[in-house]
Amino acid sequence: MNVDPADLIACPQCDALYRATHLPDGKRATCVRCGTVLISPRERSFLHVVAFSFTGMILMIGAIFFPFLEISTRGLSHESSIFGVAMAFSDGWIAPLAFFVLSMIVALPIFRFVALIYTLWPLANGKPAWKHAATMFRLAEESQPWAMAEIFIIGTAVALVKLGGLAKVSLGPAFWAFCVLIIVIALKNSFVSKWTIWDAIERK
Incomplete structure (x- = not known):
């Protein structure tokens, strides 16, 4: 599938790629490979x-x-x-x-x-x-x-x-x-x- 690069987020530690999404306040998205926090809106x-x-x-x-x-x-x-x-x-x-x-x-x-x-x-x-x-x-x-x-x-x-x-x-x-x-x-x-x-x- 063709994915817009603007819709992706890369883990700063292990470079794993994920599709970015908006989260409600207080929720966190972490890398499944290394556990680095990727998105944490508050x-x-x-x-x-x-x-x-x-x-x-x-x-x-x-x-x-x-x-x-x-x-x-x-x-x-x-x-x-x-x-x-x-x-x-x-x-x-x-x-x-x-x-x-x-x-x-x-x-x-x-x-x-x-x-x-x-x-x-x-x-x-x-x-x-x-x-x-x-x-x-x-x-x-x-x-x-x-x-x-x-x-x-x-x-x-x-x-x-x-x-x-x-x-x-x-x-x-x-x-x-x-x-x-x-x-x-x-x-x-x-x-x-x-x-x-x-x-x-x-x-x-």
């Missing part, structure tokens, strides 16, 4: 993703400039923020390191939040998708592996264990903002159904 999911994206942007902006941690030893102390650390590498031949730090930890996560808001805001309000919404959502998905805010906070936790025996470390508000950001990102991802979003963009 009630008012677009609005939830937009709300979590706005929250993530606010947390990220605060985490950039607020103190991240303070290290004290032998009567000396030093307090720094994410932006301050990046700027410490802004001179000389290691200047590209500052660019990559801010890009991977700050710029890309903020871009993904902005792209999701741009894509889903009109859809959440029952209006047609804005121009270039498909491109914005595609870029948001393609940049996901490079947005490393979660990896950064895990690496920081490992480093704090190493520093704990050498100096007194006090965690600042930016550290806790990053911790809350990880939770917000996880909640946002739980409401994202890629096929549902693509289908909504095409239908609208």
Whole structure:
């Protein structure tokens, strides 16, 4: 039988092909071969993703400039923020390191939040998708592996264990903002159904 490719969905893990279908809210379609969730629409999911994206942007902006941690030893102390650390590498031949730090930890996560808001805001309000919404959502998905805010906070936790025996470390508000950001990102991802979003963009 001739099947329209637009009616098919491929499993992102094992590439098995299925005929896509609309499901009621709360139901899920999974791959019979590997169990990967393919379609998982949830009630008012677009609005939830937009709300979590706005929250993530606010947390990220605060985490950039607020103190991240303070290290004290032998009567000396030093307090720094994410932006301050990046700027410490802004001179000389290691200047590209500052660019990559801010890009991977700050710029890309903020871009993904902005792209999701741009894509889903009109859809959440029952209006047609804005121009270039498909491109914005595609870029948001393609940049996901490079947005490393979660990896950064895990690496920081490992480093704090190493520093704990050498100096007194006090965690600042930016550290806790990053911790809350990880939770917000996880909640946002739980409401994202890629096929549902693509289908909504095409239908609208």
